[in-house]
Amino acid sequence: MSVLEIQNLHKSFDGNVVLDGVSLAVEKGDVVSVLGPSGSGKTTFLRCINFLEKADSGTLIFAGETLDLSSVSRRQIHAVRMRTGFVFQNYNLFLNKTALQNVTEGLIIARRTDRKTAEEKGMRMLEKVGMADRADYYPSQLSGGQQQRVAIARALATDPEIIYFDEPTSALDPELIGEVLAVMRQLAEEGMTMLVVTHEMGFARNVSSHSIFMENGKIVEQGPSREFFSNPKMERTREFLRMEENRDLLDSHASRQ
Amino acid sequence: MSEDILKLLLESFFKILIPGLTVTIPLTLIAFFLAMIIAVFTAMIQYAKVPVLRQAARFYIWVIRGTPLLVQLYVVFFGLPSIGIKVEAFPAAVAVFAVNEGAYCAETMRAAIESVPAGQLEAGYCVGMNYAQIMMRIVLPQAFRTAFPPLFNSLIGMVKDTSLAANITVAEMFFATQRIAGRTYQFMALYLELALIYLIFSTVLTRVQAYGEKRLNSYGGSRN
Numbered sequence: 001m002s003v004l005e006i007q008n009l010h011k012s013f014d015g016n017v018v019l020d021g022v023s024l025a026v027e028k029g030d031v032v033s034v035l036g037p038s039g040s041g042k043t044t045f046l047r048c049i050n051f052l053e054k055a056d057s058g059t060l061i062f063a064g065e066t067l068d069l070s071s072v073s074r075r076q077i078h079a080v081r082m083r084t085g086f087v088f089q090n091y092n093l094f095l096n097k098t099a100l101q102n103v104t105e106g107l108i109i110a111r112r113t114d115r116k117t118a119e120e121k122g123m124r125m126l127e128k129v130g131m132a133d134r135a136d137y138y139p140s141q142l143s144g145g146q147q148q149r150v151a152i153a154r155a156l157a158t159d160p161e162i163i164y165f166d167e168p169t170s171a172l173d174p175e176l177i178g179e180v181l182a183v184m185r186q187l188a189e190e191g192m193t194m195l196v197v198t199h200e201m202g203f204a205r206n207v208s209s210h211s212i213f214m215e216n217g218k219i220v221e222q223g224p225s226r227e228f229f230s231n232p233k234m235e236r237t238r239e240f241l242r243m244e245e246n247r248d249l250l251d252s253h254a255s256r257q
Numbered sequence: 258m259s260e261d262i263l264k265l266l267l268e269s270f271f272k273i274l275i276p277g278l279t280v281t282i283p284l285t286l287i288a289f290f291l292a293m294i295i296a297v298f299t300a301m302i303q304y305a306k307v308p309v310l311r312q313a314a315r316f317y318i319w320v321i322r323g324t325p326l327l328v329q330l331y332v333v334f335f336g337l338p339s340i341g342i343k344v345e346a347f348p349a350a351v352a353v354f355a356v357n358e359g360a361y362c363a364e365t366m367r368a369a370i371e372s373v374p375a376g377q378l379e380a381g382y383c384v385g386m387n388y389a390q391i392m393m394r395i396v397l398p399q400a401f402r403t404a405f406p407p408l409f410n411s412l413i414g415m416v417k418d419t420s421l422a423a424n425i426t427v428a429e430m431f432f433a434t435q436r437i438a439g440r441t442y443q444f445m446a447l448y449l450e451l452a453l454i455y456l457i458f459s460t461v462l463t464r465v466q467a468y469g470e471k472r473l474n475s476y477g478g479s480r481n
Contacts, residue, residue, distance in 0.1 A: 052379050078385065086383035092376035096398045106384030109394060158384060 002061065003028050003161050003193050004049070009058030009069065011041075011048055011217075018044045019055070020217035026162065026195055031188045033204035033225065034197045036214035037240065042197040043089075045214070046166050050086055051077045063161055082110070085155030085163035090171050091147040093139040099126060099150045100135040103157045111158065125153035129183050145176030149183055156187070163187070165196040174251075181207075201244050205229045213237045262446050269437050269447060273430050273454055280429040281458075284347070285416050288354035292415075293408075295359030300366035301392065314363070321360035327421050329353050334425035350422040354415060362411055369404035370396060402473050409466040413459050420455075430454060 004026040011019040018041045026032055034042045048055040048069065055069035062080050093102050100122050107118035126132040129149040139147050148168055155163050168184065169177040181200060185207045188194060198204060204211050204225060211228040213221045213236070221228065221237045232238045299314045321329070334349045344352070373396045381391030420431035434451040438444050 050383060052382070078387070081383060082385040084383075086380075088376060088380065090376060092374070092380035094377060094380065094395050096395065096402070105381075105394070106386065109390050110385035110387075154384060 005061040007059040010056045031194045031208040032210045033208035040214045041217040085160035087165045089167040091151045125157045129153045144172045145179045162193040276433045277430040291355035292358035296362035299363035318360045346426045365407045369400035373399045
C-alpha cells in the first residue's frame with residue numbers, strides 16, 4: 001500500500017499556473033527524487049502536500065485516509081503533519097533553542113512526551129546524524145551542514161511515515177554538502193520513506209529508488225532511478241540530464257583548480 | 258549665599274528622591290507592566306490578522322499616538338469626573354501611561370514579531386505544534402530579544418514622562434520640586450537637582466539594559 005498518493009494536484013499563484021495536475025504515489029521504503037529546472041514547481045509541490053501552501057485542487061491519500069486538498073480541515077492538516085517530517089532548504093531550526101531542544105520540541109510540546117524520554121530519544125537522533133557532541137549548541141553556533149543535520153534529526157525524532165526534503169543541500173557551501181548527503185544515504189539504507197526535491201544528480205542516481213522529472217508544473221517522466229538515468233524516454237528529460245551532467249563536470253573542474 | 262543654596266540642595270535632595278522612589282518608580286513600573294500586556298496582545302492581534310479586533314487595534318494606536326499625553330491625562334483626570342466618573346490621581350496616571358505606552362510598544366512588538374522569519378512558524382507546524390504553541394515558545398521569545406532595546410528605550414522615556422503626572426496632582430518628583438521651588442525661589446538650583454536625579458534613574462536603567470542584552474546574547478549569540 002502506498003504511504004502517500006497525490007492525485008491531480010493543481011496550484012496557481014495569481015493566475016500563474018505552478019502545478020498543473022501532478023499525480024504521484026510513494027510506496028513504503030521508496031526514496032523518490034524530484035528533479036527539474038528552477039521554477040518547475042518542485043518546491044511548491046512539496047509545500048502543498050504538507051499544507052504550507054494551499055492547493056487549489058487535488059487529492060491526498062495519506063496512510064489510508066483520503067483528503068480533498070482544497071477543503072482540508074485544520075484537524076486533518078494537523079493529523080498529517082504529526083506523521084510526516086519536513087526538512088527545509090534553509091534548515092529553519094528554532095533559533096532560540098539548542099540543537100537538542102530543536103529535536104525534542106516536537107516531542108515534548110506537540111506529543112506530550114515526558115522530558116526524560118524525549119531527551120533520550122533526542123540524543124539518539126543527534127547521534128545518528130553525528131551531532132551528539134553539539135547538543136547544547138545554538139543554531140547560530142553551527143555551520144550550515146551541522147544545522148541541516150540537526151534539522152534531519154528533528155524530522156526523524158517524531159517517527160514520521162515519510163520525510164519531505166526541500167532542496168536540503170542547496171543552501172550549503174560545496175564542502176558541506178557531503179556530510180548532509182551521507183546522512184540522507186544512511187536513512188535511505190535504513191528503509192526510511194523519503195521524497196526529496198534536489199539538484200544532486202549523484203543522490204538521485206545512486207541513492208534514490210525512483211526519480212521524477214518535473215517541468216512547467218507537470219511530471220514529464222518518472223521511473224526507477226536506474227532506468228530513469230540509463231534510458232530516459234522523453235527528449236526533454238535527456239536534455240535536462242545532459243545539462244546537469246555538464247554542470248557537474250564544470251563544478252568538479254572548478255573545485256580542482 | 259552659595260552656602261545657603263548648598264544647604265537647600267542637601268535638604269531638598271531626599272525630599273525629591275523619596276517621592277521618586279515611592280511614586281515615580283512604582284508608577285513607571287506598574288504602568289509599563291500593563292503597557293507590555295497591552296502591547297503584546299495588540300501586536301499579536303495584528304500579526305494573526307484577527308478580523309474586527311485588528312481594526313480596533315489600529316484605531317487604538319491611531320488615536321493614542323495621535324494625541325498628546327498631557328491631553329490624555331487631562332481628559333481622564335479632569336474630563337471624566339464631569340460626566341460622573343471620578344478617578345483618583347494615581348490610578349488615573351497609571352491607566353493613562355499604560356494605555357499610552359501600550360500603543361507605542363505595540364508597534365515595537367509588531368515589528369519584532371514580524372522580523373521573526375516565517376520559516377520558524379513553518380518549522381513549528383511541521384513538527385506538529387499548533388499556532389499558540391509556536392507563538393509562545395518560538396516566535397515571541399525571539400521577538401522579545403529583538404524588541405528588548407527599543408522597549409527599554411520606551412521604559413527610560415516613560416520614567417521622565419511621569420513628570421507630566423504632576424499636572425494631575427500626582428505627588429511625584431516634579432510635583433515635590435515645584436513645591437520646594439515655590440517656597441524658596443531657587444529655581445535654577447532645584448530644577449537642576451531634579452534633572453540630576455532623573456539622570457541617575459536613567460543611568461541605572463541604562464546599566465540594567467546593558468546587562469539584560471548581555472544575558473540575552475549569551476544564549477544563542479548573534480543571529481545571522
